[in-house]
Amino acid sequence: GHVRNFSSSPSLNVIQNVTVVGGGLMGSGIAQVAAQAGQNVTIIDVKPELLEKAQKSIKSNLVRVAKKTFKDDAAKAEQFVKDSFDRIKVSTKIEDGANVDLIVEAIVEKLDAKQELFKKLDDLSPEHTIFASNTSSISINEICSGIKRKDRFGGLHFFNPVPVMRLLEVIKGDDISEATYQAMMAWGKSVGKTCITCKDTPGFVVNRLLGPYSAEALRMYERGDASKEDIDIGMKLGAGYPMGPFELADYTGLDTNKFALQVMYEKTGNPVFEPIPLLHKMVEEGKLGIKTGEGFYKYNKNKFHYRK
Ligand code: NAI
Missing domain, CATH: 3.40.50.720 (NAD(P)-binding Rossmann-like Domain)
Structure with missing residues (x-):
């Protein structure tokens, strides 16, 4: 060339x-x-x-x-x-x-x-x-x-x-x-x-915008506004997202999610990033998503789920 x-x-x-x-x-x-x-x-x-x-x-x-x-x-x-x-x-x-x-x-x-x-x-x-x-x-x-x-x-x-x-x-x-x-x-x-x-701004573009979105999805579920299954279906069929927020959290890892929200809260002070009790509880219980076999959903650990 x-x-x-x-x-x-x-x-x-x-x-x-x-x-x-x-x-x-x-x-x-x-x-x-x-x-x-x-x-x-x-x-x-x-x-x-x-x-x-x-x-x-x-x-x-x-x-x-x-x-x-x-x-x-x-x-x-x-x-x-x-x-x-x-x-x-x-x-x-x-x-x-x-x-x-x-x-x-x-x-x-x-x-x-x-x-x-x-x-x-x-x-x-x-x-x-x-x-x-x-x-x-x-x-x-x-x-x-x-x-x-x-x-x-x-x-x-x-x-x-x-x-x-x-x-x-x-x-x-x-x-x-x-x-x-x-x-x-x-x-x-x-x-x-x-x-x-x-x-050089906290979360750059994609994670900065995914943060409030996934946080509010968690809060909706916590409040009992809708089931996690329905929220996932809603965002896939209504917003055209390839995964719903709970599927995405399981895929990324709840520990990673918690950490990302924490960092953006510390750096911006924006209340949309405030700690979410449900997320903290699940991380403490070791329910981290696909990598541990359970997050918001259950997984077969031996099956290939797109992650390592
Ligand atoms: P990982 O834990 O899979 O890999 C990190 C690797 O770095 C390990 O193999 C470790 O042995 C090696 N390592 C640690 N200290 C080292 C050193 N001083 N010199 C040479 N090698 C060293 O982590 P992962 O997920 O690949 O993340 C790496 C970086 O990418 C982090 O900064 C993370 O924030 C960033 N990142 C992660 C994403 C994700 O979805 N996991 C997405 C985008 C960025």
């Missing part, structure tokens, strides 16, 4: 080498979409067994994608899986992932862990390397507060499951340069996503 080379503006070079730090649920998905798009990917994780797990889940996801994309051509499908998979390297050493065009962080949702990681990478990486965080609840400005390349830092917020969900939120911190922002938007497109942009 035709590769443009903006020599005066290194961050606008086409991104070809990507590192994903954290090979969990999100990181493995991000690595997969980049490899599928023809990019060289390195996955870094602290735990070797999680790297193995990531490779396994990527392999089986690639097989699924290949079957869909190359329906009548088994040879092409196999080649696609092999080529994509071969572009992925894994390592437990951060140094092995430092020298690339873009580093996407998808580690544990803890500010100090993220800050520490980026400080290390800031010293190890060449000047042109762009850094991004996949955080859903931490401020982008806070994550990059200790590094020098604040102009080459932003949020790349993917949605679960990454290979399926078509959206990418590109988050602009206060110090991001136009070149970095444009490179992030172009990269998002290159991995098959539609990008939207927002400022």
Whole structure:
């Protein structure tokens, strides 16, 4: 293909080498979409067994994608899986992932862990390397507060499951340069996503709006205004949503839901995010949704429910 080379503006070079730090649920998905798009990917994780797990889940996801994309051509499908998979390297050493065009962080949702990681990478990486965080609840400005390349830092917020969900939120911190922002938007497109942009604001766009919606659904159910089944049917057939709010909460995990509401309440003070007793009770009881076999509904834990 035709590769443009903006020599005066290194961050606008086409991104070809990507590192994903954290090979969990999100990181493995991000690595997969980049490899599928023809990019060289390195996955870094602290735990070797999680790297193995990531490779396994990527392999089986690639097989699924290949079957869909190359329906009548088994040879092409196999080649696609092999080529994509071969572009992925894994390592437990951060140094092995430092020298690339873009580093996407998808580690544990803890500010100090993220800050520490980026400080290390800031010293190890060449000047042109762009850094991004996949955080859903931490401020982008806070994550990059200790590094020098604040102009080459932003949020790349993917949605679960990454290979399926078509959206990418590109988050602009206060110090991001136009070149970095444009490179992030172009990269998002290159991995098959539609990008939207927002400022470094709590919940960004999608979670900020899902919060009050899911909170009010819980309150309706708590008040006995309607059954959870009817609320779910209502939003699917009346609003065209693919899942109702209770199905979505079970899918995302009630612990994650509770945490998201809590963070947005702390950061905005908006009473729509106030704690919901029913949600807290269910989390205490370990009813977290699909991953524990029970949330608002019951699940067969051994059945594939779209989640890991
Ligand atoms: P996860 O727990 O599945 O994966 C995290 C991985 O990071 C684990 O494999 C862990 O071993 C590794 N890790 C932890 N500390 C590390 C370090 N210092 N260096 C290298 N690897 C390290 O978590 P998940 O769900 O993939 O979330 C990752 C990030 O993505 C979080 O910031 C989360 O807020 C964000 N996110 C999660 C979404 C979700 O639906 N789960 C959606 C969008 C964003």
